[in-house]
Amino acid sequence: MQHEFSLRAEWATNTDRPHPQRGFTREVTIHADGPGELPGSAAKPFHGDATRWNPEQLLLAALVECHILSYLYVAGEAEIEVEHVSVRGELTLEAGSDGGQISSATLYPEVVVADTMQLARARELHDEAHRQCFIARSVNFPISLEVPHQHQMPQLPQFSNRLGAPIAVLKPRRAKKPSQVSGNEDARLAAIRAERDAAHEDPNASAQETKSAAEQAQKTNAPAEQTSFYDQVGGEPTFRKLVHEFYQQVEADPEFKAMYPEEDLGPAEQRLRLFLIQYWGGPTDYSQLRGHPRLRARHMPFHVDTKARDTWLKFMRNAMDTLDLAPLHYDTMWDYFERAARAMQNQH
Ligand code: HEM
Structure with a gap:
């Protein structure tokens, strides 16, 4: 099935505001039935008016808008309730004496979902949205997608006021002491914990080993689990x-x-x-x-x-x-x- 799109762009000489550079204004007005008029111009470095949309921005706008719409579609298919999507876009134009062309674009999408436990999955879906976006599939320059990592949270320094000193960088290997819980789900919770501890606890691990592993990691500066x-x-x-x-x-x-x-x-x-x-x-x-x-x-x-x-x-x-x-x-x-x-x- 084919879909047709059309619009019209106009330029007219503007004698009220003669342009110093090669005598012509860069103002273009784009018209489309429905949305109406969009003020266009060349980009600032090409003697345009920065308060109007330049072609590079319009292309980038098409990419990010298409990404968002494709994303909403794939998230809907995956039954994820999305509350907010934002996509920051960057585009690089390489211009030289013999002309210029867009060399790359990068999209930085973010998403807020109603159910925070779905965030990791929701972030993964940006790849699929990118694969489906009509505009991204049609252009000939590379587009990178920078999606936050699955468990990425705001960067936190490796210290905490309440401890007053750098905190340990190794996760304890022994399971934590079961905490006391109240309420009628206690027994089930205790059973779940016992099962998990039996499955995950390394019977050979001792507090001493854990300590020396931490010391070793600090001495050798080996990357340790955060x-x-x-x-x-x-x-x-x-x-x-x-x-x-x-x-x-x-x-x-x-x-x-x-x-x-x-x-x-x-x-x-x-x-x-x-x-x-x-x-x-x-x-x-x-x-x-x-x-x-x-x-x-x-x-x-x-x-x-x-x-x-x-x-x-x-x-x-x-x-x-x-x-x-x-x-x-x-x-x-x-x-x-x-x-x-x-x-x-x-x-x-
Ligand atoms: C915005 C105002 C909120 C109100 C008025 C509200 C009210 C309630 C009420 C009445 C319940 C049922 C109590 C129960 O567990 O039996 C509930 C459950 C719960 N709420 Fe909220 N809540 C609010 C926001 C939040 C937020 C922001 C969170 C998480 C950050 C949260 C997490 C939970 C959880 C985990 C449960 C238990 C769900 C379950 O497993 O059944 N609530 N809340």
């Missing part, structure tokens, strides 16, 4: 305190608490704690207990309006303020909560 955000902020106790402080405030606010289906907030507290631990790179007990987070869907039965969202965020901010987080950890966490809470809102 700690997760979860470890950097203090692991389980930090998230336990954060979520507990949050739920103390829920308990004390009858209007907000009315939204919670169970009178006992203990199980809800456990769910949020396990989710956040998993999200920030700690153990994945949440998914083992509750399956795929599908957080937006799970919030649908509740009336989450602007007021509820702001109250939730206020409680969370107060809870964060009880922790001794380094400024960058604080900002990273807060930024996440603000975005996540916006995603959870389902009413005005």
Whole structure:
């Protein structure tokens, strides 16, 4: 099947504004039925008007817009609920005495999804979108796609105020001591942990070996595994305190608490704690207990309006303020909560 596209571009002499360079204005007006007029010009280095669209920008605009539209299509097919897509584009034109041509373009796409557990998959789909984009398939210059890495989070320095010293760069090899949990899912959780520990724990690993491996890595400057955000902020106790402080405030606010289906907030507290631990790179007990987070869907039965969202965020901010987080950890966490809470809102 073929589709036809047409538009018209016009240039006219402009005696009001004679152009100093070779006497002609670079102003072109593009018309298309539907969208109407688009002001065009040559690019600034070619004596154009920087306030109007130049052909290089229009080509790049076509590439990025096409990428976004192709992306929405492939994400829809993959049943990923996308909330925001942005694509920054860069284009290089190589101009010489015998003419010029576009030598390369780079696209930097980003995506925000309703369910943060789908972020890695959502990012992968940019490759497929790029393969499908009509414009990208039609041009003869190379286009690179710079998608953030699967687990890329904002760059964090290797120190934390609360520790006051560089933190360990090796992940502990021994499984963490099981934490105490409350609520009716305790037994299942304990069983999951026992199973996981049996499967993953190296029976020969000892604390001494772990220590000497860390020392060795530091001495030889060998690349060592980076700690997760979860470890950097203090692991389980930090998230336990954060979520507990949050739920103390829920308990004390009858209007907000009315939204919670169970009178006992203990199980809800456990769910949020396990989710956040998993999200920030700690153990994945949440998914083992509750399956795929599908957080937006799970919030649908509740009336989450602007007021509820702001109250939730206020409680969370107060809870964060009880922790001794380094400024960058604080900002990273807060930024996440603000975005996540916006995603959870389902009413005005
Ligand atoms: C925007 C305001 C929000 C409101 C009013 C709200 C309210 C609720 C309510 C009423 C529940 C059911 C309690 C239960 O677990 O039984 C719930 C569950 C949950 N919420 Fe929220 N929430 C909000 C934002 C968030 C955010 C931003 C996150 C994550 C960062 C989150 C994570 C969770 C989790 C993990 C559960 C348990 C899901 C499950 O496994 O069933 N919530 N929330």
